[in-house]
Amino acid sequence: MVNQPKTANIVIVGGGAVGCGVAYSLAKAGVEDVLLLEKESTLAAATSGQAAGLVGQVRNSVERTQLAMWSVQTFSELQADDTANPGWRQVGSLRVALNDERVAEFEGMKAVADEAGLETEFIDPTAAQTHWPLMDFSAAKAVLWCASDGYLQPSDLTMAYVAHARKLGAQFLTSTPAREIRLEGGRVTGVETDAGIIECKTVINAAGAHAFHVAQSVGLELPIVPVRHEFFVTVHADGLVPELPVVRIPDATLYLRAETNALLCGGWEPEGLSTDPRGFALTAEPPAIEPDYEVLGWFAEQLAPHLPKVNDLGLRSVFRGWPTFTPDGRFIIGPSARVPGFVMAGGCNAHGVSGSAGIGRHVVESMFENAPTDYVRSLSPNRFSENSWDWKTARRDAQHYYETYYCLGH
Secondary structure, three states, X not given: OOOOOOEOOEEEEOOOHHHHHHHHHHHHOOOOOEEEEOOOOOOOOOOHHHOOOEEOOOOOOHHHHHHHHHHHHHHHHHHOOOOOOOOOEOOOEEEEEXXXXXXXXXXXXXXXXXXXOOOOEEEOHHHHHHHOOOOOOOOOOEEEEEOOOEEOOHHHHHHHHHHHHHHOOOEEEOOOOOOEEEEXXXXXXXXXXXXXXXXXXXXXXXXXXXXXXXXXXXXXXXXOEEEOEEEEEEOOOOOOOOOOOEEEEHHHOEEEEEOOOOEEEEEOOOOOOEOOHHHOOOOOOOOOOOOOHHHHHHHHHHHOOOOHHHHHOOEXXXXXXXXXXXXXXOOEXXXXXXXXXXXXXXXXXXXXXXXXXXXXXXXHHHHHOOOOOHHHHHOOOHHHHOOOOOHHHHHHHHHHHHHOOOOOOO
């Protein structure tokens, strides 16, 4: 175990994919003396470990597409290292439209992809069938194929970030909760843990479902709302090989992929479940989530017309967690104007794992570029800390963003 240092240049709070991705991005950018603190005994122990690991680059804006492309580039670079790689499988993805309105949306998304330099193409159902022989694509009005998409193992990704960041000098401490962010004159001066105070000038909040509490501890009220998300993994079945592409069927609110010769399937609930972060403390855990078999069964019912075999597959396990959402569906990234030295990397809207490398890059840009892009500036925590909002509306809007994630016009 690394002894806790008395000083650091930057302290990151939170050891999930986002926090470790930020540590890697900072170290790769040449930033020295980076220290990450994780309260659990292992990294990726909370939300990151409950993620499905899908990595899709097709988005509705050039900026989000480019962020995802940067993540894919990073995952590919990390995968080239045999000693510490993220289990990145670049198997491609199939995005299936079941109605004409969705086809029009896909055409717009392809135009965005073209502008961003992402290669995609429309393929017919017969070609889609060759990619996923067990699927029935007869109801598809269009299928958008992206060969450079894929999936990975969230815990493997997190540990790959850690291994490579350590080589560049970053340090990681587990079983080390941040008890207090020290301020003097309104500016960050250190972090207190059970082992003492670490003097630093910058703290980056990547605390996931506890990001609200860490921000609140320095006087920032930010609408970071945990919303339940869950998916299931079936028992082993012939034909479900790891090389199969990721499939998204937005009109059925579903995504699926192979998972070690089994099926992983999840979706976006039309009636979501959120929790008020003010209802639990920084030192406590979010409310426990019991598997909602009614919702999981509904996912299977939605999938059955397209993958009849799902009706024959028993459930092996259920994954669920509290990814955080924001009222406007955008990340909260960058320095606070109100608390100098306090930087946000939260509110990731269920894209913390897949977008972690891009988020890390945006954190670096927000901190060190003299003129960050308009997009990165739009992610600033100042949009909430310097403007009025109320919790009832913010929670409703954040949950609605989750519920309508695959809706047309989202």
